[in-house]
Amino acid sequence: MKDNNEPMVGVMTFTSNVFMSNSAKQPPMNDRIQTITLTFNEQLDVKTVSDSVALYTIKRDGALVKETISFQIDCDDKNTIMINNQMVRTFTGGEAYKIEISSKLKAVTGATLAEDYVGYFATNTLFNFTDIPDLNNERSQIVIISDLHLGIDDAFAETVANKQALASFLNQVKTSPHISELVITGDLFDGWFLPMEYDLPDTQDEFFDGVAANNHVIVNAFNDIIQAGDIKVTYVPGNHDILLTEADVARILPGINQARDENQGLGTYVTGKNSEIAIEHGHRWNIFCTPDPISNREITKNTTSILPPGYFFTRIATNSLREGQPKDTTNTFPIVNPPDQTDVSQFGYYVLWRIWQGVMELLPVYENSAEKLIKTNIDGFTETYAINDLFPYENEAGVIDVKLYKNMQDTWDERQEINGIKVKIPYIEALAKAATFDFTDDQAQNQFFDLDASKRIVVFGHTHVGRVLPRTNPAGEKTIYANSGTWIDRNPGYPTMTFVVITQAKTDSAIDTVNLYQYSNEKTITQWCEGQAIIQ
Incomplete structure (x- = not known):
């Protein structure tokens, strides 16, 4: 006891x-x-x-x-x-x-x-450009940048003040003994952020050559890295450079690797020792930004036309932002009455009308919405369009119709199939969530981790919101989603001049690490958020 x-x-x-x-x-x-x-x-x-x-x-x-x-x-x-x-x-x-x-x-x-x-x-393996003893003199780091938005004219381009810092960053990348790859994850050149009244050159080649000439310091810095041969440089298409062809990129950046789908304007780059890393821009799942090879064929008479509605949205947004998003406008837009929701096609038009109404409330312009102002001469479009051409309207018979992107709601599923969207997104959800960065981020889980156990790291750009987030796949293994952010001059509420670094496992080590960093005009590097690691 x-x-x-x-x-x-x-x-x-x-x-x-x-x-x-x-x-x-x-x-x-x-x-x-x-x-x-x-x-x-x-x-x-x-x-x-x-x-x-x-x-x-x-x-x-x-x-x-x-x-x-x-x-x-x-x-x-x-x-x-x-x-x-x-x-x-x-x-x-x-x-x-x-x-x-x-x-x-x-x-x-x-x-x-x-x-x-x-x-x-x-x-964690922390990052610098010069000396990382933990890497045992191995080139094991992949640097990922996106959304540079280099424009054809600095009078309205989104990246002007940050160009010098970007050139400095690329020059340091070139001399780093640890970097094995540099990946440009879309929106390298900006073919969308143009004022509505901007006169486009006669040819697409001329336009992109003009962008390259306006940003020759950056282009030269990329070419220096490519020609040095120590670092593999890869380009992945984005939405703002959706019309930048393989030939355009090869002409401007000779020797660069390109990761492209068979269809223009999309691509996924797979890398890593076990092909465990998937990198793409992130616009594939956005109804306003993913290629639209269907809706405007009667207008463009062009079997390769793919410009989605986000192109016209961005042209309008350019004017609004340059004008300070004026609130004293007198624009009037078409009025559409709610249809019977059982008529899926008509209701789809109505929801699109509501979206455009919200867009113009957020990004108002002084210009008359009924006036023909948006100059095209691009991707088969030849007319000058009015903002109201994007708005669904009720015709004399009371049926909702639209001039641009006709029947977009009815062809969305077909468009997803063409664009390789594996997990289909309902039309209404695609419209409602298009502007939310969480929706884009979630596609790393839905379209990659849940479908392919071999993919352990997914990196997007597109949203301009840099982040590193832990995820889990159906096998219970840790996965990592990262977004590389942007280099535009102003990114309200979020950092700019950001980049992702994936440090692959050393020869005898078990983990890959993923970190987000911010560069500065003073050539300093700041870790922006907590890094993550996966065990292989």
């Missing part, structure tokens, strides 16, 4: 300064670890420490290599163990670790852990 005067032996718990999980598939990222500090809820029995804690590095083949570690009990806090590596230096970046704490570890009261503890964590 137990003596009632015998002290009760409790159960120990602990906290750590290192983020850990109990899943080998999902080790949390830690930016920098000098010392692992484990703080228990009771004073420890020093004699039990050294045989009760073990640390292992996880190698690419899954093998565990036991680390030589040193222990120290905090002089001022006997509840705390401080663990260092043998050299008492910062733990090597870009590694996955396993820590074991045995229930043989005891408190002076005799208390133990309820059971053996096993935890997993990863260490």
Whole structure:
């Protein structure tokens, strides 16, 4: 029988300064670890420490290599163990670790852990252009930039003030001993952000050559990287450069790699040691930005015409932003009455009308909406259009119709099929969520992680909202979505001059890491958000 005067032996718990999980598939990222500090809820029995804690590095083949570690009990806090590596230096970046704490570890009261503890964590590989000892002199970093929006005329282009910084950034990329790839994820040249009244050149080649000439410092910097041959440079199409053809890119940036679908204006670049990385612009799933090879064929008489409605939206937005989004306009737009919702086609037109109404409330212009102002001469379009040509209207018979993008609501599913959208998006949802960046970000899960277990990292641009987010695939493995942001001069509410860095696992290491950074005019680099790691 137990003596009632015998002290009760409790159960120990602990906290750590290192983020850990109990899943080998999902080790949390830690930016920098000098010392692992484990703080228990009771004073420890020093004699039990050294045989009760073990640390292992996880190698690419899954093998565990036991680390030589040193222990120290905090002089001022006997509840705390401080663990260092043998050299008492910062733990090597870009590694996955396993820590074991045995229930043989005891408190002076005799208390133990309820059971053996096993935890997993990863260490980040931080980025600079010159010296990263943790990379063992390997070229293992992929730099991803997007949404440069280089324009044909600095009088209205979105990227003017940041061009010098961009050139400086690219010059540093060129000399980096760690970078293996540079990926341009769309919207390199901007063929959309033009005033409505802008006179386009006679040919598309002439337009893009003009953009290149206006941004020759940036083009030269890209060409210097390509010609040096140490870094693979890849271009992926975006929506603002949807008409930039393979031949255009090859002419302006000779020797560059291009990742393109069979159809113009889309592409996915797959890279990584295990083809685990998928990179594309992100406009494929946006009803206003993904190619439209159907709606305007009667107007363009062109079997290759693909300009989506976002092109005309952006032309209008250019004027609105240049005019300061004026609120004292007197424009009137077509009036449409709500149809019977059972008439899916007519109701689809009505929802489109509501969307355009909201657009013009957000981006009003001084120009008369009924006046022919939007000059084209592009992709088979030859007329000058009015803003109202984009608005559905009721004809004399009370039937809703539209001039541009006729029957867009009825052909959306066919358009998705042509554009390789694997998980179809309902028309109303596609309209309602087109302007939300979360909708685009979510397609990394819907169109990649949920469908293909081999894809562990997906990077988009398009939204201008740089971020790095952990995700999980159906197999329970950690995946990572990142957005590379933008380099435009003004990006209200969000950073600009951002880029993503994927550090691939070193020869004998198990993890890839993903980080978002911001460049500055002072040539400094700032980590913008917490990085993430996946174990291979």
